[in-house]
Amino acid sequence: MSPVNESLFEFPCDFPIKVMGKAHPDFADTVASVVRQFDASFDATRVETRPSSGGNYVGLTVTVRAISREQLDDIYRALTGHPMVKVVL
Template identity: 90%
Template sequence: MSPVNESLFEFPCDFPIKVMGKAHPEFAETIVTVVRQFDASFDATRVETRPSSGGNYIGLTVTVRAHSREQLDDIYRALTGHPMVKVVL
């Protein structure tokens, strides 16, 4: 019997990741650097930025080209463990 593929995604695929943190001038650049550890060809123009209504927080939607579930898991772990990041969805 072959192992069951539990992924609902077909790889490679474009996968949006939402990242929120305190507003900081280098937040977006820092997040791009983290993502590039797992995807060296990540295009920084694929980052959408939304400041919070009060301007204290910033939300980013980072669309990565995912090649495996493991790659996505690694990106999520790196982002959630970063001190500038409050939430990753």
């Protein structure tokens, strides 16, 4: 019996990650530097930014070049563990 591949993705692939946190002038740069630890080719100029209606929070969509499930898990762990980040989807 062959092993079952549980991944729904074919790697490498571009993978969008949504990151939300309190509005702060350094939020996007901070998230970009966390992501860059795991994806050296990450292009911070492609980050999409959406402020909340009240302006207190900001949502970012960062697209990484995912090479493995483990890499994505590491990025998610690093982002969710960062004090500026409230939610990662």
